[in-house]
Structures are given as structure tokens and as C-alpha cells.
Amino acid sequence: MPRTDSLELGELTDSMFYILLALTTPRHGYLVMQFVEEITRGRMQIGPASMYTIIKKLLNAELIEPMDGDGKKKNYQITRKGRSILTDDVKRRQAMVEDACAILDMEGSR
Amino acid sequence: MPRTDSLELGELTDSMFYILLALTTPRHGYLVMQFVEEITRGRMQIGPASMYTIIKKLLNAELIEPMDGDGKKKNYQITRKGRSILTDDVKRRQAMVEDACAILDMEGSR
DNA sequence: CAATATATATCGTTAAATGATATATGTCAA
DNA sequence: TTGACATATATCATTTAACGATATATATTG
Numbered sequence: 001m002p003r004t005d006s007l008e009l010g011e012l013t014d015s016m017f018y019i020l021l022a023l024t025t026p027r028h029g030y031l032v033m034q035f036v037e038e039i040t041r042g043r044m045q046i047g048p049a050s051m052y053t054i055i056k057k058l059l060n061a062e063l064i065e066p067m068d069g070d071g072k073k074k075n076y077q078i079t080r081k082g083r084s085i086l087t088d089d090v091k092r093r094q095a096m097v098e099d100a101c102a103i104l105d106m107e108g109s110r
Numbered sequence: 111m112p113r114t115d116s117l118e119l120g121e122l123t124d125s126m127f128y129i130l131l132a133l134t135t136p137r138h139g140y141l142v143m144q145f146v147e148e149i150t151r152g153r154m155q156i157g158p159a160s161m162y163t164i165i166k167k168l169l170n171a172e173l174i175e176p177m178d179g180d181g182k183k184k185n186y187q188i189t190r191k192g193r194s195i196l197t198d199d200v201k202r203r204q205a206m207v208e209d210a211c212a213i214l215d216m217e218g219s220r
Numbered sequence: 221c222a223a224t225a226t227a228t229a230t231c232g233t234t235a236a237a238t239g240a241t242a243t244a245t246g247t248c249a250a
Numbered sequence: 251t252t253g254a255c256a257t258a259t260a261t262c263a264t265t266t267a268a269c270g271a272t273a274t275a276t277a278t279t280g
Contacts, residue, residue, distance in 0.1 A: 004269075005235070013236070017206065021213050030258050039209050043202070049238045052260060057236095072245085073258070090210045092153070093203055096127065099149050100200045103131050104193075114238080115266070123267070140227050159269045162229060167267095182276080183227070 007061050012089045015046055016063075019054055020086045023064050026077040029055060058082070117171050122199045125156055126173075129164055130196045136177050136187040139165060168192070 006013055012020065022035040029051050037045045046054075055076065058064045063082030067075040078086070116123055122130065132145040139161050147155045156164075165186065168174045173192030177185040188196070 014206070015237070017210070021210055024213055028258075029260095030256095039213070040205075043205070047238065048259070049240085049261080050236090053237075086210070087214060090207060090214065093210075094207050095150075095153070096124070097200060097204050097207060100127070100131055100196070100203075103134055103149070104197060104200065125268070138227075139229095140225095157269065158228070159230080159271085160267090163268075 007057070007063075010085060010088065011092065012085065014044065015050055015054055016058065017086070017089060017093075018044060018046070019051070019058065020063060020078055020082055023076050023078045024083070024086075026067050026075050028073040028075050030073075032076075117167070117173075120195060120198060121202065122195065124154065125160055125164055126168065127196070127199060127203075128154060128156070129161070129168065130173060130188055130192055133174050133186050133188045134193070134196075136185050138183040138185050140183075142186075 006016075018036045018040070019032055021039070022032040027035065029048075032055075033046055033048070033051055055064070059066070059076070062079055063085060064076045065079050067077055116126075128146045128150070129142055131149070132142040137145065139158075142165075143156055143158070143161055165174070169176070169186070172189055173195060174186045175189050177187055
């Protein structure tokens with residue numbers, strides 16, 4: 001993708017999207033991985049490398065923030081800014097689906 | 111994105127998604143660029159570098175095929191296989207939106 | 221005739237995702 | 251108790267995707 005940072009455009013990658021969604025409730029990394037696999041019913045899974053790389057990026061962009069931290073577990077939660085970008089991205093994705101449905105004969109697919 | 115070819119996973123990138131959508135009607139590259147900008151009302155634009163790189167990839171994967179070709183313009187159209195992958199991808203994207211709406215309080219956003 | 225739009229193409233760079241791998245603790249059954 | 255497996259975090263190096271910059275050529279039009 002790339003050459004232009006997706007966050008600077010206010011767009012989320014699929015992985016960022018699901019990680020932010022997971023952190024609407026405070027969780028630590030390992031739980032995030034499990035959560036993503038669960039809500040997508042296995043359609044998407046994020047391994048530790050992707051996980052911690054993306055967590056770092058989201059922290060840096062202040063879309064998530066650290067919390068308490070029980071022992072060596074590090075908890076994170078979405079920020080106000082993160083939630084705002086997430087809801088915008090849901091709308092962007094909804095618009096893509098609507099664009100497609102308008103062109104394909106998929107009006108009945110809902 | 112990466113490290114595993116998205117097409118091998120049967121997933122389309124945003125750019126591939128819109129290019130395939132454009133080619134549900136036969137068009138040449140330049141028209142595809144304009145079409146994408148139009149249907150997205152400027153939300154997304156694809157420049158020539160991305161355009162021709164992706165066209166090549168879609169041809170190679172047989173999701174699109176060349177057509178007649180009026181003069182030096184090269185026309186392409188989606189294949190049966192391409193249409194099948196595109197409709198699957200619309201469903202995948204719709205599922206992502208639904209996952210998000212189930213978790214956020216966005217039920218009324220439609 | 222010069223500027224702009226149409227049309228296609230490639231090169232090299234940046235960013236994203238992740239396989240592989242490492243480390244450490246906790247849990248549980250043989 | 252020890253070996254296997256789950257929990258938990260972390261980094262490195264590689265592959266793929268997207269695209270800015272740039273080049274080329276023709277057509278249109280003011």
C-alpha cells in the first residue's frame with residue numbers, strides 16, 4: 001500500500017480496523033488476537049508480529065492509550081480520537097459496499 | 111498487506127476492488143481512473159502508476175481480460191472469475207461493517 | 221501553435237503485514 | 251516432576267502493494 005501513510009489520510013487498514021474495534025473494551029495484546037479471530041469467525045487472524053507492530057503504531061498516533069497493566073500484561077484502550085477515526089472508517093467502508101451494490105445487481109443481498 | 115499475495119487469499123485491495131467494479135463495463139485504463147474518481151466522488155483516486163500496475167496483476171490472475179482495442183486504446187472487461195471474486199469481496203466488506211456496527215453503537219447509522 | 225486533455229508505461233521508493241524466531245510464565249495431566 | 255501446551259510479549263528480515271516522479275505520444279481546442 002503505501003507510500004503514503006494510511007493514518008495520515010485518516011484511513012485504517014483492515015488490521016488496524018479490527019484492533020481498534022477490539023480496544024473499544026480495554027484488553028491486552030493477546031486478548032486482542034483472540035477477539036479478532038472470534039468476531040470474524042476465523043475469517044481474519046492477526047499474529048503476534050502484526051499485533052505488536054500495529055499496537056505501536058496506534059499508540060504513536062494516539063488512537064489507543066495504555067492502561068493500568070495487571071502484572072506483565074499491558075492493557076490498552078481506544079481514545080476519543082481513535083473512536084472518531086474508527087466510526088469514520090466504518091462509514092467509508094459502508095460507502096464502498098454501497099458503491100458496489102449500485103453497480104452490481106446486489107440490491108437484494110442485504 | 112503483504113507477505114502473502116492478497117489474490118491468493120481471494121481478497122481484493124481497495125484499489126483492485128474499484129478497478130474491477132469499473133470493468134463490469136468494458137473500459138480502457140484512462141477511463142477507469144476517471145470512473146473511480148467519479149463514483150467515489152473524489153474519495154479515492156488512482157493514478158497511472160497504480161492503474162497499470164494493478165491492471166497487469168488482474169490480467170495475470172484472469173480477473174479481467176483484454177477486448178477489441180480501438181486504435182491504441184486497450185479495452186478490458188471483468189471475467190466470470192473476476193465477478194465471482196468481486197461479489198465475494200463485497201460480502202466480506204459488508205461483514206466487516208456489520209461486525210463494527212454490532213460492537214459500536216452505530217445501529218442507527220443506516 | 222501552444223496549452224491542455226487523453227492515453228499508456230516504467231522505475232524506484234515507502235509503508236504494511238507477517239513468517240520465523242525468541243523469551244518467559246502459567247497450567248495441567250501423565 | 252516434567253513435558254506439553256497455552257498465555258503473553260517482542261524483534262528482524264522479507265514480501266507485497268501502492269504510488270510519486272517521470273517519460274512518451276497523440277488529440278483537441280483556444
